[in-house]
Amino acid sequence: MTGTQILVVEDEIIVAEDIRRSLQNMGYNVPVTASKGEDAIKIAGENNPDLVLMDIVIEGQMDGIQTAEQIRSRYNIPVVYLTAYSDIKTLERAKITEPFGYIIKPFKERELNINIEIALYKYRMEKKLRESKEWFTTTLKSISDAVIATDSSGCVKFMNPVAQSMTGWALEEAYGKPLKDIFNIMTEKTRRKVRTGGKDTNIEANLTVLINRHKSKLPIEVGSDPIRDDRENIVGIVTVFRDITERKRTEDNVIGLKDFYECVLESIVTGVWVTDKDDIISYANKGMGIVVQQNVVGINVLSDFPEFFRPYYLKARETLQPFYYEAVPFVAGGQTNYYSGWLVPRIKDGSFNGMICTVESIPRHEVAE
Structure with a gap:
């Protein structure tokens, strides 16, 4: 309460002074009062009070409701109405200005104090909520992923700039429209050749494609999660997606290079083979099969490979240095091969x-003998 400044807008001087004295007794700071709407707006801009107590019927060209509307829109200062009028028409007009309280005259000091504290607390909470919303909105606008949020009916409520760019829809145009009309996706089957067990195999994979407003297709990676309230009810869906055109192009280039190098390896007569960190042969070209007369993929070099070879393999493995073995004899079936x-x-x-x-x-x- 200490330091809380309140502007009292009341055209009856005696009543205004009585309210001011009551507020000061409660510990509030009331440096000035106003009797006209025009004066109240000027004082609010100069003093930036924490709250305005506004009588609805005041002097001047504007009444209290019009004045409160100006103060809220210009300075975002909370307003509590003090009025002797409680008719439906006046109440409906007042509601439009989103007041933080509505006290009917005559009132008691305790009633005034409670309404002011509730109004100040509500304003602080709303301010924190607005700040959090701005923080999250700014964050979502800044990230490189596209984000679309919907309400519980699946209608668009938010799109960040990346989502707008990728879909071709501005938020103003997409707002309130069904997500399926804005986020049009399909799956396309792609066939890719992979090498398994020394054989070339074609596999099919599903690629998610976004068809934007201009009928262009973009390969994307997409995920979605429900938005829940404090009772775990689903109140919307957030969808996050990203353009993977460059990644797909890179993957295709890598696959193309892999196919090219494998084609080269398969065409040479020298045996070429590769082991993993557990010493299991994971790849062997055709030349390897011709040299050793068997399929070696899946063999553990240190336990299942010819013994003559193991010392050389271990030496290279332990030193982490390339090693060349030359004309090493191997006896099999009574015949010596080098x-x-x-x-x-x-x-x-x-x-x-x-x-x-x-x-x-x-x-x-x-x-050489």
């Missing part, structure tokens, strides 16, 4: 993350 190749560790964050390996069969006559 192999050469590179072992190149894959390193991630300074640790072993797998191995890129090559293997090439060397004819006996090319091996």
Whole structure:
């Protein structure tokens, strides 16, 4: 209460002074009173009081309701009416100005005090709510994701600038329209080639596409959540989505490069194979199958691969340095074959993350005795 300043607008001087004295006894600060609407508006702008006590019938060209409307719209100062009039017509006019109280004369000091404190509390709460709304609205306007919020009927209540740009709808045009008319999406099936178990396989994936107001298609990533009140009732839906055109283009380029390099690897006769961090062979080209006469994908190098090879693999694995083995003999079925190749560790964050390996069969006559 300390420091709370109140402007009293009352055209009867004796009544105004009596109200002023009562308010000061309650601990409020009342530096000045006004008897006309024009004066009240000027004083409100100069002094910025915390609350205005407004008599409805006052001197001048404006009555108390018109004056309160000006003070609220210009300075956003809460108004409590003090009036001897309680008829429906006056009450309906007063309601339009959104007052924070309506006290019928004559009144008691305690009644006045309670109404002022309730009005001040309500105003503070509304101010906090407005500030929170502004904070959230500014945040939503600033983020790079598109956001659309609807009411419980699925009609648009809010769109941030990104959502407006992507859909082609301005908020003023979309407001109140069904979400399905503004946010028109569909799924498109895409076919992509992936390599599994050493084989090329076509898979189908669903891509969400936004069809904007101008009939352009944009690939998007989308999610939605319900908006609930304090009783957990759903009062709306918020939908968040983003344009993934660049990401999709990058993914397609990566897949294209992967297909290109795999095509190159499959065309060479040298065996090429790759292990993961657990030493399991995850990829092997056709040349590998020709050299070793078997499918090695899925094999653990340290437990299931020929023993002659393991020491070289372990050396490269432990040192994290490339290692070249040359004309290494391997006896199988009474026949000796010779192999050469590179072992190149894959390193991630300074640790072993797998191995890129090559293997090439060397004819006996090319091996120095």
